[in-house]
Amino acid sequence: MASKDLGIEQYRRRQRFWNVVESPYVVHLVLFLSVFFIVGPLAWELLTSFKTNQAVYNLTYLPREPTLESYYIALFDRGFWRAVVNSIIIASASTVAVMILGTPAGYVFSRYRFPFDNLVFTFVLFTRLFPPIGLVVPYYRIMRFFGILNTRTGIVIAYVYLWLPLVIYIMRNFFITIPQELDEAARVDGCTKIQAFRHVVFPVVLPGFAAGTILTFLYSWREFLFAFTVSTDLSSMTIPVATYLFVGDTSIQWASMAAAAVVATIPSALVVFFFQRYIVVGLTGGLKR
Amino acid sequence: MSDVYRRVPETTFGRVKQLVSEFANDHVRLVLLGPALVSLLVIFIYPVAYLVWSSMQRTLAFGVGAEFAPTANYAAMVEDPTFWSAVEKTLTYSFGSFAVSMLAGLVIALALNNVVRKRLRDTYTTLILLSWAVPLSIVGVTWRWMFNGQLGVVNKILRDVGLLSQNFSWLANPDTAMAVVIMADAWSRIPFATIIILAGLQSIPQEMYDAARVDGATTLQTFRHVTLPYLRPSFFVAGLITWMFAFRAFAIPFSTTGGGPASATEVLAIYIHRFGIELFDFGFASAVSMFLVGVTLIVAGIYVNVILEQISEIEA
Amino acid sequence: MSDTTPQTTLDESADVDDRDVSLRLEDVTKTFEDGGGEVVAVDSVSMDIRDGEFVVLVGPSGCGKTTTLRMIAGLEDPTEGRVVIHGEDVLGQEPRERNVAMVFQNYALYPHKTVRENLAFPLAIRKYPKEERASRVQEVAELLDIAELLDRRPGDLSGGQQQRVALGRAIIRDPEVFLFDEPLSNLDAKLRIEMRTELNKLHARVGKTSVYVTHDQEEAMTLSDRVAVMNDGKLQQIAPPQTVYERPANLFVEGEAVRATRAVLQTLGERLQAGDATDLVFGVRPEDVTDTTVVDESFPPETTFDAYVTVVEPIGANKDLTLAPSESAPEDEEFTVRVDANSTAQPGDTVTFAVDMSKAHLFDRATGENLTL
Numbered sequence A: 001m002a003s004k005d006l007g008i009e010q011y012r013r014r015q016r017f018w019n020v021v022e023s024p025y026v027v028h029l030v031l032f033l034s035v036f037f038i039v040g041p042l043a044w045e046l047l048t049s050f051k052t053n054q055a056v057y058n059l060t061y062l063p064r065e066p067t068l069e070s071y072y073i074a075l076f077d078r079g080f081w082r083a084v085v086n087s088i089i090i091a092s093a094s095t096v097a098v099m100i101l102g103t104p105a106g107y108v109f110s111r112y113r114f115p116f117d118n119l120v121f122t123f124v125l126f127t128r129l130f131p132p133i134g135l136v137v138p139y140y141r142i143m144r145f146f147g148i149l150n151t152r153t154g155i156v157i158a159y160v161y162l163w164l165p166l167v168i169y170i171m172r173n174f175f176i177t178i179p180q181e182l183d184e185a186a187r188v189d190g191c192t193k194i195q196a197f198r199h200v201v202f203p204v205v206l207p208g209f210a211a212g213t214i215l216t217f218l219y220s221w222r223e224f225l226f227a228f229t230v231s232t233d234l235s236s237m238t239i240p241v242a243t244y245l246f247v248g249d250t251s252i253q254w255a256s257m258a259a260a261a262v263v264a265t266i267p268s269a270l271v272v273f274f275f276q277r278y279i280v281v282g283l284t285g286g287l288k289r
Numbered sequence B: 001m002s003d004v005y006r007r008v009p010e011t012t013f014g015r016v017k018q019l020v021s022e023f024a025n026d027h028v029r030l031v032l033l034g035p036a037l038v039s040l041l042v043i044f045i046y047p048v049a050y051l052v053w054s055s056m057q058r059t060l061a062f063g064v065g066a067e068f069a070p071t072a073n074y075a076a077m078v079e080d081p082t083f084w085s086a087v088e089k090t091l092t093y094s095f096g097s098f099a100v101s102m103l104a105g106l107v108i109a110l111a112l113n114n115v116v117r118k119r120l121r122d123t124y125t126t127l128i129l130l131s132w133a134v135p136l137s138i139v140g141v142t143w144r145w146m147f148n149g150q151l152g153v154v155n156k157i158l159r160d161v162g163l164l165s166q167n168f169s170w171l172a173n174p175d176t177a178m179a180v181v182i183m184a185d186a187w188s189r190i191p192f193a194t195i196i197i198l199a200g201l202q203s204i205p206q207e208m209y210d211a212a213r214v215d216g217a218t219t220l221q222t223f224r225h226v227t228l229p230y231l232r233p234s235f236f237v238a239g240l241i242t243w244m245f246a247f248r249a250f251a252i253p254f255s256t257t258g259g260g261p262a263s264a265t266e267v268l269a270i271y272i273h274r275f276g277i278e279l280f281d282f283g284f285a286s287a288v289s290m291f292l293v294g295v296t297l298i299v300a301g302i303y304v305n306v307i308l309e310q311i312s313e314i315e316a
Numbered sequence C: 001m002s003d004t005t006p007q008t009t010l011d012e013s014a015d016v017d018d019r020d021v022s023l024r025l026e027d028v029t030k031t032f033e034d035g036g037g038e039v040v041a042v043d044s045v046s047m048d049i050r051d052g053e054f055v056v057l058v059g060p061s062g063c064g065k066t067t068t069l070r071m072i073a074g075l076e077d078p079t080e081g082r083v084v085i086h087g088e089d090v091l092g093q094e095p096r097e098r099n100v101a102m103v104f105q106n107y108a109l110y111p112h113k114t115v116r117e118n119l120a121f122p123l124a125i126r127k128y129p130k131e132e133r134a135s136r137v138q139e140v141a142e143l144l145d146i147a148e149l150l151d152r153r154p155g156d157l158s159g160g161q162q163q164r165v166a167l168g169r170a171i172i173r174d175p176e177v178f179l180f181d182e183p184l185s186n187l188d189a190k191l192r193i194e195m196r197t198e199l200n201k202l203h204a205r206v207g208k209t210s211v212y213v214t215h216d217q218e219e220a221m222t223l224s225d226r227v228a229v230m231n232d233g234k235l236q237q238i239a240p241p242q243t244v245y246e247r248p249a250n251l252f253v254e255g256e257a258v259r260a261t262r263a264v265l266q267t268l269g270e271r272l273q274a275g276d277a278t279d280l281v282f283g284v285r286p287e288d289v290t291d292t293t294v295v296d297e298s299f300p301p302e303t304t305f306d307a308y309v310t311v312v313e314p315i316g317a318n319k320d321l322t323l324a325p326s327e328s329a330p331e332d333e334e335f336t337v338r339v340d341a342n343s344t345a346q347p348g349d350t351v352t353f354a355v356d357m358s359k360a361h362l363f364d365r366a367t368g369e370n371l372t373l
Helices: A002-021 A024-049 A069-077 A081-111 A117-129 A133-146 A152-176 A180-188 A193-222 A225-230 A239-248 A254-285 B012-026 B028-055 B072-079 B081-113 B118-133 B136-146 B153-160 B174-202 B206-214 B219-247 B251-256 B268-278 B282-315 C065-073 C115-124 C130-144 C159-171 C189-206 C217-223 C241-246 C256-272
Strands: B057-059 B066-068 C021-034 C037-050 C054-058 C080-085 C100-103 C177-181 C209-214 C226-231 C234-239 C280-283 C289-291 C304-314 C318-324 C335-340 C350-355 C361-364
Touching: A002 B219, A024 A254, A024 B081, A024 B118, A024 B136, A024 B174, A069 A081, A069 A254, A081 A117, A081 A152, A081 A193, A081 A239, A081 A254, A081 B028, A117 A152, A117 B028, A117 B282, A133 A152, A133 A225, A133 B028, A133 B268, A133 B282, A152 A193, A152 A225, A152 A254, A152 B028, A180 A193, A180 C100, A193 A254, A193 B012, A193 B028, A225 A239, A225 B268, A239 A254, A239 B136, A254 B118, A254 B136, A254 B174, B012 B028, B028 B057, B028 B282, B057 B072, B057 B282, B072 B282, B081 B118, B081 B174, B081 B219, B081 B268, B118 B174, B136 B153, B136 B174, B136 B251, B174 B219, B174 B251, B206 B219, B219 B282, B251 B268, B268 B282, C021 C065, C021 C209, C037 C065, C037 C080, C037 C209, C037 C234, C054 C065, C054 C217, C065 C080, C065 C100, C065 C177, C065 C209, C100 C159, C115 C130, C115 C159, C130 C159, C130 C189, C159 C189, C189 C217, C209 C217, C217 C241, C226 C241, C234 C241, C289 C335
Parallel strands: C054 C209, C054 C226, C100 C177, C177 C209
Antiparallel strands: B057 B066, C021 C037, C021 C080, C226 C234, C280 C361, C289 C350, C304 C318, C304 C350, C318 C335
């Protein structure tokens, strides 16, 4: 039939066009451009950081005489190495606290019914979605009242508020994927409920736990709002805050700021490089299923 | 033999240990969930109550003392044109970032899904994830630096390829400043959107594509009738989260422009920070916070409903 | 018998001496909250299970058999009633205090532990000495022929091998009672039959009290000393398999065959029993029907009926015929009979069939009770 032939002809013509769109060349071109857009700004910071603060004014793409002088200025003249230490301490401490509190809580939500359980879980979700900026002023004043402004403790407390609900939610999702039969088998085999969690379910959820840990660490590392509100004092401020402080100078030392930015980004980048798969699992595990 | 597990501990320590473990077993929910919930109550409910309370206090000069005036701050907020201007900027900012990051996320996810080799796909994913992991203030200062009018690399490139004859002050012009901030924000959000959308794409069974091909669908038709319907839930969740978090964004606009020029990029979060932390007008800042919280709760309500629906699907 | 054993009429072997009872359920009831309403999952079930006996709980999904098993294990608390293991009321005891072992539907092997660690886990958690653990693991592994798998992880094992490990983990502790929750349902047909035989052998060797849940009739018949048929949370009958098969206590136990043959055989029922036939249901198993045309034998006319053949399915030694009362009968009046393979019936034929009246039963329509017992 003529009309049918026409249909097939049309199909072929269209499909030829889409075959081009879907071809590896186009796919890789799109990805290459995307990667350039993502990595470009970081590369520019890296290049800038190897210039001196004066060389920046030469407007060259590449540093003419690559030097670590800007790093020295940022880390030692300004003493921002202490901010790096603070960041490591704060991110680690809050990650540990959040995982210790959040993992068992997620387990309970995945396994047990109790009065108002849905309501409590909804509360956790809302806590997660509550805009932190709304709590900045109360936190600032409460911390001033308790005298923990400009302390690492203050920032860690804020981070427990920020990430605990998220971790409870993510861990609950991970625990749900583990069949309840496993807990029951453990209990019949002689475990108490706590032992079943410790000896059987927890080891099985370990990859999810790792994802939660990595995610919490990264979130803590990159946070700015609370870190900035609680502390701009060298004894307790984080490296993202320290980097931002360059902006306040009358004449911005662009190269040193870039050096500080690179220092602040390196741990993040390393975590992404080594644990990419866990981050993907964590990000999606926290949303779907 | 079978009584091995019912031994009575001999030492006092052993007996105490057994009592503790019996208690933990009988109150397993309390023991495992209690600490987390109590912490959340203390570090969340207390500040929230404080927020509500302080939004009803009129702050006296320099933040020293306050008097009870339940509606004064809200009234001042509604009458203040700078507040509405901040709302408008927040909407522009959040929808701008939402549109850019979701569109880019969709395109990148579709492309990634077409990369056959797993190693290569992982490499691309890693590189694209980078901008998500960068500390938020670093995102800001980086874009501030790139778009610097005098020394910025963007101006240099544009001049070198002949698109600009002289430097343009991107961050001094209200419109371009907003555009730069939106791009910076989207830059940091694209990876998240990509990952969620990609997960949605990967959940589509290959059978569906095979069936569509056998039925003679073109790629576009397959996309419309197979990919999109399957993608809708994850696209919805990614979009909602992206928008909601852009709506409350502070770090990126603050460190890119500080709200300037004038207050051209002063979104609500910066507005709140300025009044609450810099100007010590806690009451007014709290009232604006309450507005932001209200909007978020409505959107979050939709999101939570979707999540709870998914939960009931799991339980069914 | 006293009224503490209300199942007497259904229980052919109720002469159980109390001292032999290994596991006793007394009026066990379980209700679940279901969004405001209450659902009765298990309704006043009582049974005595002798030491070393193998009892199979069978019934359709949702009949309460798994819930019953879980209450024995202690994973679920009964709403009412008692569970007694070896004379001890175990109500309120944790599973670990009950000295039972359980094999789960999906094996529930610990994926992060090796087979050896899986087997040893029930001993390790009870702090058995190391040497004893090792020797018992070896013993059990040899018994189940999994000695060469000891250092692998469950993920690397086939379904049948995982099944063996799960069995091993159950027997290693030498518990009082074994509980099985549809353990063979995830295996393919061939392996299922192999494992069934193996379970029979194992039970013969170990000889422990076992309660086994399945929805598979054949499994119930081949494995059990006694079959306990459950429906709607209630125990319908508990008796040796042959008794359940030949003398079903009620309509439900009779099962499939009845529902299908009811319509056409109603007339036979009327002939058989002079009473008000509308209150009765006539039941006969598909295989107790004969195609008279290929049998050189005469049948009393009151045992025969004519039916229209719609489908013929040869299944080896037999043929399954789908019949209808007449050519124009609606589809829901169709039923299936199983006749000898030499039947020549073709779709579209009308054939005379005969019923083996000695194997037919009459049931009360209202209560479902078998009146011909």
